[in-house]
Amino acid sequence: MALKSTIYKATLALADMDRPLYADHSLTLALHPSETEERLMVRLLAFALQAGAGDSADNLQFTRGLSDSDEPALWQRDLDGRLRHWIEIGQTDERRLAKACGRADRVTLYAYGNSVPIWWAALQGKITRLRNLHIWQLPAAQTQELATLAARSMQLQVTVQDGHVWVGNAHTSVELSPQRLWPTE
Template sequence: MALKSTIYKAQLQIADMDRHLYADHALTLALHPSETDERLMMRLLAFALCVPADDLRGRLEFAGGLSDTDEPDLWQKDLTGDLVQWVEVGQPDDRRLAKACGRAEAVRLWAYGSSTPIWWQGLQGKVSRLERLEVWQVPTSSSKELAALAQRSMQLQITVQDGGIFVGNGQDSVHLEPVCLKARGRA
């Protein structure tokens, strides 16, 4: 018998001073049976950092991710069905990223885990020409601290200022400083 996903609910209060974005979001996330709290929270963080200021070009939504190999973790589709954003979490291979760049206007990857430097060393040359790709690394210690905030029902405040990110739940908070491994348009 197949294991079922666990449902998490999150209330996000986002104050992103870098993008002048201030918004509240009520989200429902499914934790896949093979997924960790760390990955779940990275998906939540990716949502907060990639959500557009308005829905004029479609909403950013959680996609199939682990359950569907043809879908990212999050995506934003416009009213015609064209992909505006393709957002991945983890360490996908170069073929997946190239395919995503061929389908979406912008591809954003949030890598985490202790093996990220080794993974990136092997991938960097293969994706250097993908102009639509942006790659960020969240330090392992930060992603582990973020995982500790995971609860089935969460109220999180996410503040972004000068590239630093603070995530808090009213009792505990985590400070993250992602490192840009590849900016859009260049290697």
């Protein structure tokens, strides 16, 4: 018998001073049986960092992700169906990134985990031609701490200012410092 996904509900109060954007989002996320709560929370963080005002033109959506190898963790489509933004989570190989860059106007990858420096050293020279690719590293200790906020029903406040992100609930807060890996500027 196949294991079923676990459903998580999240209410995000987003205050992004870097963009300036203030919005509330009610989200339903499915935790795949092979997925960790750390990955689930990184997906939620990616949503917060890429979401717009929440209007119909924004259209940022969670996909089937791990259940479908042809889909990213999140994507944004135009109202006519054109793929505007492909958002990956984890340590993806260059073939998948190249395929995503060919399909979408913009590709963003949030890499996390202790092995990111090793993965990045192997990948860095292979992606130079991918002009619409953006890669961010989320420090492992910070994403592990973020995972402690996971609950089946979450009310989270997300604040972004000067490149730093604070995610918190009524009891605790976690600070994250995403680091740009690509493109280098």
